[in-house]
Amino acid sequence: MRLGFCLCLFALVVQSPLGAQSAGPSDGAKTDSGQAEVSREKLSSRLPELPVWSPSDYEGVKKGEIVAGENFFGQVTVDPEATIEPPVVDLPEDVEPLPEQLDENELVLSSEQMAAYFRSAPEEPPGEVALLKDPQDLLSQQEFRDCASFLSYHSNESEIDIVLYLFDERQELPEEYNIDKVHQVYGELFKDSGPVVSVYFHLGAPNRAQLMMSPEIRAVIPQDEQERALRASIVEAFEKTDEALQLDSFLGELSTRLYWIERELEIAGLQEKIAGAQPVENFDVPESSREAGSFWIAARAGLVLLVGLGGLIVGVFAWRWSLRQRKYYFPEVDDERVFGAPHAAGAGAVVTFVDPHLPPSRQRHQEAELERWSDL
Amino acid sequence: MKCPRCVQRVHSRARECPHCAFSITDVDRVFGQDDVRLRTLTDAAGVLRRKERIALRGRLDQFQQNFPQLFFGIYFGSFKETPSLRQFGFWLLNRGAFEDVDVSRPNEGGILLSVDVGGKSAGITSGYALGPFLSEDATFGALSGAHPYFLEGQWLRASESVLSRVTKVLAKQSRRAEREANELRSHRENTGSSDGGLRGLRERHKGGRKKSEA
Numbered sequence: 001m002r003l004g005f006c007l008c009l010f011a012l013v014v015q016s017p018l019g020a021q022s023a024g025p026s027d028g029a030k031t032d033s034g035q036a037e038v039s040r041e042k043l044s045s046r047l048p049e050l051p052v053w054s055p056s057d058y059e060g061v062k063k064g065e066i067v068a069g070e071n072f073f074g075q076v077t078v079d080p081e082a083t084i085e086p087p088v089v090d091l092p093e094d095v096e097p098l099p100e101q102l103d104e105n106e107l108v109l110s111s112e113q114m115a116a117y118f119r120s121a122p123e124e125p126p127g128e129v130a131l132l133k134d135p136q137d138l139l140s141q142q143e144f145r146d147c148a149s150f151l152s153y154h155s156n157e158s159e160i161d162i163v164l165y166l167f168d169e170r171q172e173l174p175e176e177y178n179i180d181k182v183h184q185v186y187g188e189l190f191k192d193s194g195p196v197v198s199v200y201f202h203l204g205a206p207n208r209a210q211l212m213m214s215p216e217i218r219a220v221i222p223q224d225e226q227e228r229a230l231r232a233s234i235v236e237a238f239e240k241t242d243e244a245l246q247l248d249s250f251l252g253e254l255s256t257r258l259y260w261i262e263r264e265l266e267i268a269g270l271q272e273k274i275a276g277a278q279p280v281e282n283f284d285v286p287e288s289s290r291e292a293g294s295f296w297i298a299a300r301a302g303l304v305l306l307v308g309l310g311g312l313i314v315g316v317f318a319w320r321w322s323l324r325q326r327k328y329y330f331p332e333v334d335d336e337r338v339f340g341a342p343h344a345a346g347a348g349a350v351v352t353f354v355d356p357h358l359p360p361s362r363q364r365h366q367e368a369e370l371e372r373w374s375d376l
Numbered sequence: 377m378k379c380p381r382c383v384q385r386v387h388s389r390a391r392e393c394p395h396c397a398f399s400i401t402d403v404d405r406v407f408g409q410d411d412v413r414l415r416t417l418t419d420a421a422g423v424l425r426r427k428e429r430i431a432l433r434g435r436l437d438q439f440q441q442n443f444p445q446l447f448f449g450i451y452f453g454s455f456k457e458t459p460s461l462r463q464f465g466f467w468l469l470n471r472g473a474f475e476d477v478d479v480s481r482p483n484e485g486g487i488l489l490s491v492d493v494g495g496k497s498a499g500i501t502s503g504y505a506l507g508p509f510l511s512e513d514a515t516f517g518a519l520s521g522a523h524p525y526f527l528e529g530q531w532l533r534a535s536e537s538v539l540s541r542v543t544k545v546l547a548k549q550s551r552r553a554e555r556e557a558n559e560l561r562s563h564r565e566n567t568g569s570s571d572g573g574l575r576g577l578r579e580r581h582k583g584g585r586k587k588s589e590a
Contacts, residue, residue: 328546333504336388338391339379339392341400344502346501347378347380347465350461351498353523356527
């Protein structure tokens, strides 16, 4: 059995390339030299011919007239007629076709389309405004629900509602639907809904967002503060790249800003006026009333601040006074005399203050003091 | 409690230190066995200005207002050969008769800050009444807080710092003692017996519980 296995193994070794090399050196040498010649021919056909030394060159090198390798470091001669063919690159085909260039007229929304934004839905209860207007279905259903849910949540938490009108990135609005005129033209929509902030938001272009507060807010809040709120919301939106997330960020920041605006309204004492229905026709707020309002805000804020500060100072003084007047008592302890001392034996810590570079713990005196007393 | 001389721990009611045989007679031999009359603020070294003395007296009076059983004394001296500030404080609080302290406040409720201006050391000694409430570590904490001022020779600020820290410690201890006393009182009222707390402790012990269950 073992003998048979060895014979088979030997036969395999003889047939293998290694075995072939070891078996016949003469045949292998022939094949090797033949392959080398073929490869040399191929190489020489690709390369330019090598220069040939002549006896005169040899003499020139010996005399120093010719320096070997001089051409490598000298100026390279360039063939002025040589041309370089550009490489052919196989570009992949466009997967998605480029968007068609829309005509400017197609970007402008028609009056019918715009009317859909300001048409009250039949399911809306009277006196309430749908907070999210997206008749073009620019948002997916999920995104629409999320956004509407946020606006509803904000509406529950805040006195100032946000009514959002969604448009596409490049869409233009007709002149008669300018946001400045919305409250004037469609005043009935917001008549019973209290203070409202209308927002035009172009999906994918937060910088085109526009904001208009209802007249009762504008009567108190200055224009630059309204613009600041809008700018901050736009900046917040640009933190995101996705269109829906941009909208989320925009609304989140706007909601926060409106909270502070609401606080200012409260301070101004206009909360009751806002709660009561004001005619939308009072669109233009006179400048004098705006100045008077801001004066009262400042006066009330100053008064509140003064009262608060006074209260704080009085409180601090009262607290300090009570601390000074407070009395602390200790329970009587058993009379345990030590060392025959009548009153005290509580030997506390002793610290030296000789070296400013050492901490107190290193200068704590805890050694026995026998030497001095042993002399006595 | 520690011995003022050998700084070894000593059990209560020991007539003399079991380690070095220290007793008050040893310090009496050095400083005298008669009472010495002094004020709560004694500037024997003459390091305080008049304004500083007035300010410091005000702080000491305030301390007495807050702690009706206690008083705080400060002694600035310059001891040429006295490395034992601890023994000096011990002697002074036992033999000192503080003129500006009411007789209702015995020296048992006294706290004495002794400062050796020449030897550059400071120590605190307290009376028997403060034994459970003012530990050695607490006094070290008070002295440590004032250490930078001592180093710079700002004696008023150093004294105020020590006083302030000791006040905080004692206020805390007083509140704690009051709370524990109230708890004990309410516990006694609930159990209706005077030794209920002790019995409770015994019953909570494992061996006791087993016995009571048996």
